[in-house]
Amino acid sequence: MVLRIVVKEMVKGDLPFLLDLWHMREVMRYADEFPRLRGWSKSDDIEYAWGRYQVMRGELGKEYTQLVLRLDDDTPIGESFFACLEEGYTFGKWSKPEGIVSVMGDIKLLPQYWGQGLGTAGMRQVVRYVFTATICELFVVPPNRKNPAAYRVYEKAGFKLFTGMRSWRNHQIMEMSKEMYRESYGD
Numbered sequence: 001m002v003l004r005i006v007v008k009e010m011v012k013g014d015l016p017f018l019l020d021l022w023h024m025r026e027v028m029r030y031a032d033e034f035p036r037l038r039g040w041s042k043s044d045d046i047e048y049a050w051g052r053y054q055v056m057r058g059e060l061g062k063e064y065t066q067l068v069l070r071l072d073d074d075t076p077i078g079e080s081f082f083a084c085l086e087e088g089y090t091f092g093k094w095s096k097p098e099g100i101v102s103v104m105g106d107i108k109l110l111p112q113y114w115g116q117g118l119g120t121a122g123m124r125q126v127v128r129y130v131f132t133a134t135i136c137e138l139f140v141v142p143p144n145r146k147n148p149a150a151y152r153v154y155e156k157a158g159f160k161l162f163t164g165m166r167s168w169r170n171h172q173i174m175e176m177s178k179e180m181y182r183e184s185y186g187d
């Protein structure tokens with residue numbers, strides 16, 4: 001059976017699921033929080049985490065979004081977070097192109113759902129979301145060099161490796177412009 005993935009912005013009721021996911025060592029092994037710490041994801045206090053998210057979302061707009069990935073039947077299976085990069089932002093030798101609205105994001109799934117194509121399907125939904133619900137013109141992801149599954153998922157979703165640096169803090173950058181999105185997704 002082919003499982004379908006649906007991507008939606010988090011609601012308060014998703015926080016117990018998210019906080020549990022972020023406490024799993026195998027999920028978090030290669031995950032650093034880029035471009036900046038959320039500031040609320042390590043909390044066990046749901047009221048605090050929800051309040052902080054609302055404040056950040058209010059200040060930063062739709063280009064700062066916590067998504068939850070669900071199966072058709074609404075079961076949450078993972079998450080994706082993206083945030084806007086400031087002018088002058090650098091990641092090792094990579095720098096945000098001037099004047100181009102750029103977001104950095106990632107994806108994480110519960111381990112029991114790995115290896116079935118769901119990461120790729122989920123990332124494709126996240127890409128669609130980013131380029132349709134926000135004003136983003138460039139979407140970048142920072143895979144850890146020791147995490148081949150992440151590279152593969154991002155590659156299959158249409159991202160291209162930035163070859164201008166070896167790595168920074170063990171991470172590389174993969175990029176997708178809105179033009180690349182339009183060409184490969186046909187939207």
Ligand SMILES: CC(C)(COP(=O)(O)OP(=O)(O)OC[C@H]1O[C@@H](n2cnc3c(N)ncnc32)[C@H](O)[C@@H]1OP(=O)(O)O)[C@@H](O)C(=O)NCCC(=O)NCCS
Pocket residue numbers: 026027028030031032106107108109110113114115116117118119120121143144147148149150152153
């Ligand atoms: C990264 C992650 C989302 C991938 O999800 P997934 O559902 O397993 O992804 P898919 O099944 O769609 O594809 C995985 C691909 O990686 C490949 N892969 C997995 N492990 C690999 C390894 N050790 N070496 C090489 N390729 C590997 C698979 O073969 C597959 O590619 P293929 O379809 O060409 O065979 C999932 O592993 C995860 O949540 N990891 C923990 C969080 C994380 O590290 N997120 C990444 C950024 S923070």
